Amino acid sequence: MEAMELNSNVIDTPPRDAASLVMIRDGAQGLEVLLMRRHTDSSVLGGACVFPGGKLDAADSSAELLERLDRSPSELHARLGEPELSPAHAAALYVAAAREAFEEAGVLYQQVGNAEVATVDAAARASLSAGETFNALLARLGLTLDTDALVPWSRWITPRRPSVMNKRFDTRFFLAVAPADQIARHDNFETTETLWLTPRNALIEYKEGRIDLAPPQIMGLAHLSRFTTVAQARSDALTRKPPLVEPESFEEDGTRVLCYPGDERHSVRERALPTPTRLVWKDKRFEPPGGFEALFQE
Known part of the structure; x- marks a missing residue:
């Protein structure tokens, strides 16, 4: 496959809010992470392997949808750690992460009453693809979103001179354990392949040219490679504030360099x-x- 091309354009537009779900599970070789290969025709990271995610939709902050969360917007606002946001905006980011995971991977973090449930209506995803809104689907099935399963993990803001795409995003990444009885599957529309890999093996696949990764995925996988179990990774996320990462780029000896907080540049x-x-x-x-x-x- 062709390697991802470098973008050198400077973009002056503000970044769009987005949310992404880093889904993990314990596997035979240790902690595994879900990667979805985006359709090659996608306008954002076409052909690359990514964590399920996408831009925040206006409907994600609707009052009706926010009422279908297991926690109040004020609780989720406190967990996210971004005081400049309104509680409704913070809660909507949780909604967006959960919605995108269902749309792209077919995994729904849900509750019925106060009980967490693993199964999902087999026709629900098809109904969503056919045009039913996420809120209407949850209401029809009597479901509550299980936001307790989504742990704020990191926040990445695309630089004005981005590395691999022509759009800017302010993306909140949430860490979540894969539900035991749900099977992640690509939708053959936005995503064309489902991969469960250890973080190290995913990076090796990238090194050897078998998959493409964007810098947030590269660094996220490197971070996850520090853990051998889901419990370790989740405990780490629960005990720290999600870091804000705003990459900065420069040229050195004719080579593009991306640097991150803590770098001398x-x-x-x-x-x-x-x-x-x-x-x-x-x-x-x-x-x-x-x-x-x-x-x-380390």
């Missing part, structure tokens, strides 16, 4: 992630200056 001195603080564009791939093994070093 970044405007924020405090390190945000337990991963390398920069990536360089080399052989049509991003990698740390010290090579791919640096992604797995």
Whole structure:
């Protein structure tokens, strides 16, 4: 497959709000993470492997939909850790993450009454694809979204000079354990392949050119490679504030470099992630200056 091309345009438009779900499970080789291959015709990261996610829709903050959450907007606002947002806006980001996971992967984090449930109506996803709204679907099935399952993990804002696409997003990533009795499946519309891989194996697949990854996925997988179990990763997310990551780019010896908080060239001195603080564009791939093994070093 062709490697992702580098974008050198400067974009002046404000970033759009978005949400993404980093779904994990315990596998035979340790912690595994879900990656979905986006359709090659997609206007955003076409052909790349991503965590399920997408832009925030206006309907995600509707009063009717927010009433279908297991926690109040004020509780979710406090968990997200962004005081500048309204509670309704913060809660809508949880909705967007859950909705996108259902649309793209067919996994629905839900409750019936006060009981968490794993099964989902087999026709529900098809109904959503046919035009039924997410709110109408939840109301018809009498479901409540299980926001307790979604743990705020990180926040990434695309730089004005983005690396691989022509759009800017302010994306909140949520970590969530895959429901035991639901099976993630691509929809053959937005996504064309479903991959469960250990973080290390996913990065090896990227290194060897079998999959494409954008920088947030590269760094997210490097972060997850520090954990061997779902419990470890979830505990880490629950005990810290989601870091804000605003990559900054520059040219060095004719090579594009992306640096992250804590790097000597970044405007924020405090390190945000337990991963390398920069990536360089080399052989049509991003990698740390010290090579791919640096992604797995503390």
